[in-house]
Amino acid sequence: MSISNIIIRWRYRFIPDHLVGEILSKNWIDNVIPMLFLMAVIGVFGAAIPDFFSAGNIANLMRQWGEFSLVVLALTIVIVAGGIDLSVGSTFALGNIVALALLNVAEWSMPAVVVATLAIGATVGLVNGYLVGYLRLRAFLTTLVTLIIVRAIVDMLLLEYSIQIASGFIDSDAWYFLGEGYIFSMPFSVVVTVILALILHLVLSRTRAGWHILAIGGSRRSAHNIGIPVRRVICSTYIISGTLAALAGLLFASRLGGAGADTGIGLEITALTAAVIGGNSLGGGRGSAAKAIIGSITVVLMVNSLVRLGITSGANSLLLGFVLLLAVAIDIRWVKNRLKVLSNVYVSPTLAELPPAPATVAPSPYAVNDRLGTVEQIGLDEIDGPEDVILDDNDNIYAGDRTGNIIKFFAPDYKQREVYAHIGGRPLGMAFASDGSLVCCIGGMGLYRITAERKVEKLTDETKRSLFSVIDDSRLRLADDLDIAPDGRIFFSEATVRYEMHEWAVDCIESRGNGRIICFDPNTGETSTVLKNLVFPNGICMAHDGQSFLFAETWACRISRYYFDGPKAGTVEAVIPDLPGFPDNINRASDGTYWLAIIGVRTPTLDLALKMPGFRKRMARRIAPDEWLFPNINTGCIVRFDDQGTIIETLWDLGGKNHPMITSMREHKGHLYIGGIFSNRIGKLKLDGFDPHWTGQKSYWGRK
Amino acid sequence: MNLRLSQEQIVFGLAVMLCIGFAIALDGFLTTHNILNLVRSVSILGILGVAMGLVVIGRGIDLSLVAVMAISVAWSLQLAASGMPLLYALALGFLFSLVVGLINGFLIAYVEIPPIFATLAMGTLVYGFGRYFLFNLDVLYVPDDAEYMIWFGQGVLFGIPVPIFLFAAVCFGAYIFLRYTRYGRYLRAVGDNQLAARITGIPARPIVVMQYMLSSQIGFIAGIITAASVLSMNTRIANSTFIYDVILVVVLGGIGLSGGRGGIRNVIVGTLLIGILLNGMTIMDIQYTVQNVIKGVILLSAIVIDTILNPRDEQTAQQGDI
Structure with missing residues (x-):
């Protein structure tokens, strides 16, 4: 046997070509680009900012992340079902001011305030959901209009109550716990967010309701034709989204305790950025809680680090816009080409040397007959x-x-x-x-x-999974x-x-x-x-x-x-x-x-x-x-x-x-x-x- | 009897009814002065609406429109303030807006980033670019010696304010373009069904690039009128919700966001409704935030009525249409 034959034989025995295709065929591979991007962001800013990894900085970031991530999760649910909810920013502001007004002005008890605030958020979501789900209005426009209306309501409430809120004092430890408390040395809002993200992950990947949402996002028409209650499911995604946005507003209210005119302005765009950077597809069908989390961490890190670096607001938005375009462009190319690459590399032939074939003519026992x-x-x-x-x-x-x-x-x-x-x-x-x-x-x-x-x-329809298998x-x-x-x-x-x-x-x-x-x-x-x-x-x-x-x-x-x-x-x-x-x-x-x-x-x-x-x-x-x-x-x-x-x-x-x-x-x-x-x-x-x-x-x- | 009204007709009817209502209820609404004032006040919105309308007919959306308008005009003003002849400065600003439109179109047509997202990011990027590299002020003022530029915003011709003429001219130009030129028809074809347009040999991607360049050009014109009207350009407008008003004008008039439908008439109708609404409420001295709520509710009901009269069919709705 020649040397080259030996090399070829060893090459096919020890280089596992087929793993490339198998890895590419996994669902989690979708998260690789957003994850790499997150790593890059951490690397760059970690190097640029001296006390980036200090406990104080991280704790501060985590609190902001908790609230922001809730809004991203809210948006993700809607996006996955093929819609969009631009009103999250306004609902966030509404949740903030309603909670503060009820506590300071109406002097309700803390649990009642929480319930009422969430109910208000759910109501905004219900309006959106009814209009988009049942009346089948266009999601983008509808939520754009509710964004304006809710924002106007917030402004009206601000005019009415902002002075009373600013001068009021809340005597409730439970209330401050929401914004400043710790559970197992994690900020309360982070714990809430992580739990909700886990629930969302389980729902989307393991339950019938989640599959319905993904199916509708993937193809609304097919989902309708196979009998999924499309309208009801879509409506409920908006209700959840509104509730989560109001919850984020509530946590924000507890943390800062003030109602400003610019609360939540532009939040829908930052949240949308986070959702898309994480790899959730606008248009639906492809998305997960993990993607929302990755995206929200990336955006929070970027925005905060730019502020901390003392970069002027102009350069801040310049960089943000640029990075955003870059990330999305890469993600779009990835989604578009992944399956092409997969179909090209999945079939991975290996060396198969068959022994010489015996003859099929006499006197061979295999001789042809009729x-x-x-x-x-x-x-x-x-x-x-x-x-x-x-x-x-x-x-x-x-x-x-x-x-x-x-x-x-x-x-x-x-x-x-x-x-x-x-x-x-x-x-x-x-x-x-x-x-x-x-x-x-x-x-x-x-x-x-x-x-x-x-x-x-x-x-039986299953056996034990082998230890190092990539495909299941x-x-x-x-x-x-x-x-x-x-x-x-x-x-x-x-x-x-x-x-x-x-x-x-x-x-x-x-x-x-x-x-x-x-x-x-x-x-x-x-x-x-x-x-x-x-x-x-x-x-x-x-x-x-x-x-x-x-x-x-x-x-x-x-x-x-x-x-x-x-x-x-x-x-x-x-x-x-x-x-x-x-x-x-x-x-x-x-x-x-x-x-x-x-x-x-x-x-x-x-x-x-x-x-x-x-x-x-x-x-x-x-x-x-x-x-x-x-x-x-x-x-x-x-x-x-x-x-x-x-x-x-x-x-x-x-x-x-x-x-x-x-x-x-x-x-x-x-x-x-x-x-x-x-x-x-x-x-x-x-x-x-x-x-x-x-x-x-x-x-x-x-x-x- | 055919009771099916198009959204355009509904909105037009609503506008007429509001007009009649205001005319009866409000003193001084139906005066020539007020009507001219009304149209004048919305002409910038209308011009931006035409720009947005062209893009939306081509199945896109341009959320960077206002930012590009603000930054390119502000840069022109900055250049003029630092001694450059105004005409050159405006030419450079115009070029800047064209380049941004080109990049937008490239990102959308060739990189295939969804238009909502590409232009959203582009708006942020352009604003940041302007603030970091081009000028340091929020508000830039029109030089005092720029009489002919100011005339665009404040001049009066035959007793009618010049911005109204400009609005009419832009509408007419866009109408001719859409209706009678080859590329206008290509634009509509691409918006209606990009794949089919491509198969028939229409250069679909260049057409998409063209539509974003067109919109930023028209946006630049609107920007000049804005600056000339108030003698300054406030770049903070790029971060405001003004762009949403522009979209609402377009969509309210009946240009479907799924592309290929509608025309300039729809933009005019949408602009009229918004104009009448704002004007009437201003005369009634309604508080600004309450105006916003009323505006929002009326917009919402226009969309709801349209959806009820022209329901979307589950079987024919396009996937990924948000």
Whole structure:
């Protein structure tokens, strides 16, 4: 082997290319730019201002941040739902003056003042919400007008009460606690804000109400069409926003105790800046509490630091405007290009060196013949893509189809059929358990069971997440085939953790060990990963010895055996290392050997491409997926082999007319039943010289 | 019978009703002097409304309009005060406003920053730039020897104040531009549906840049009239809520913020309503803050009536339209 080969091999073994795409596909990556920007702000001002990190400065900043951040959170909720609330600044001022007036002039008790102030804020929000949500006015204009009206009301109140407020004295410790108190040495307002931010985060990410808000922001029309009460949800976002803004005003009132004419002027713009710098999209659908927090910290730091640096008001707004434009421009480009970059780099091929393909001409055991030419067709054009077929004790056939059903064909002539069970996901591999229930791998959903009473039950849809996984590999994306050990444990393969069901063929472009074999133990209900880093593990079949199973790795073109019990427990050994095609399901044969479906035959082009990951990477980046070099999955065959991996016979459909598309086969009473994931029929082939009474059920569970 | 009134007609009707009401209730409202005074007082607002209207028809919004107007004119005055001939100073100010418009348009058309945000930030930035680099005062005064400039603000022609003529001229120019020139039609097409306009071969992005340059140009004209009327330019206006009044004039008149709809007539109607309202309330000697509340409530009801008569359809509403 040449040096360059060795280098290439090591390069693909140790540089995890695929992580780039996985990191980019995470939701939290959205926060990276705002976060970096925040770091930059802290770095620059931390260096420029001598006592920037001093306790006094930080405490002072935190108080201001607490109130400001509440307003940003208020705005964020509305923005996420696709609206905008410009009246937050005025509502803030209203909350401030109402609280002070009630305390000083009306001399209400502190709790009553808090409740009344929040109620006033909620009322402003209700007006906005009613107008924007129910009457469907334009949010920008409407809140602009309420901004002016509320501001005018504040001015009127100021004229009336400002002297009384300034001369009044409030005798309430609880009141001062709001503005100056500490909880666990954190300012009260900060504690309130953090708690509210946490609640907002949980609501937006974990609850139905939050999902409704995000859905409306993402697409108001679609949200309306799927029955989300759009108007009510929008209205409530404004109510929350008004309440939070008034709460911020209340805290401000308690901290400063004065009502000035300029309270809250321009606050809506600063808050909007913070929300957008944090990465919340104007127009809705993309936003979170974390983004609001990041943005508000950034803005508070910037504004305060500029003041502390003694920069004149002109330079202050110059810098603020400039930084703002820069941050937004970067964010806009990021949002626009992230998915483009992601789609370019997600597919990350790796080196896959297949052993030379054996010949398919005599005297090779794989020599082409026409033994499938006589296959009978069952349910022609009545079933769409039976990936696997299985027969019960009464010779009825069960097969999954593309529309998420399991179809039952009735013996003896299989003319009549019915939907045995509707699952919803794509049924792939199937097996009968000892109690007669049908266990089935459902692509995209996990492992399911259809009981003898035709009840669909979920067995498992998750396994333990591996320690350093970037993408969440606890969910089962593509459970493919299963088999059941004598003690009832179910071993099933998950073909890939990086692609969804409909993209399964793309995994071949990568040919990395993305798959795994998982064990579900019905006795304990636990799911655990048995083998990792397999190259598209597909068919699984319990060996006749009862302590190991055979499994096929499709893109690696090999069959291996894994011992789960007995002296060799935990070891893997190769059975057939070099197949001429891509193996799919494996099933037992009546004479102690195994049937193997080959979904398609290898081609020299693809074999070569697999040795050239750089070529496949360029292909994935530069040309449309329709034009990619995919494996041949339309011309397959059936192979019979024994425990040692010796090939006994091969069955081909030479003309490709009768049954070329093969993903599974099942021997039953002297016949072979053949399924294919892209096929429109089930094949039935008479086998000569095989036990005419043998069934899979008997072989597994010894019944009848 | 078709009862569907457009927002323009509603607002116009409201204006007429207010006018009649004031005429009956208030002495001295329906005098020539007062009417001229009324129109004169809103002509600057109207000119800015035309500038904003053009941008809004192009599916944008220009929140930096007032700031650019204030800073560019103030800079001209500063230059003139420091000895430069007034004409050169004004030319430089005009150039400045054009450059700002160009940058606005570039940020919106090419960098794809939402117009609300780009112009909002630009307003702050321009104000800061002016205050830091160009001059140090809040208020800049018009030089005494600038008679012909002052004439723009205070002159009278055929018994009618010059600002009214200028308002009419700007409206007429914008009307001709929108209606009869190729680029005016492109502007409307881009505002109606930018993607479709682009597909038909209209240079959509340059048109967007053009609309912001246009608006800052017209804003500069409004700025000169402002300065000439009161013999000074107060740059604090950049931070006031004046820009919101401009938007309200435009939207109240019936130019939809989603772009492509409306024309100059809408701006005139919107300006008239605001003018009549302010004038009437001033005659009635209503307190300024109360005026604001009344103004706000009337604006709100205009929008509500429009929405009730012309409801937005969930199925056709454009996503991301705020």
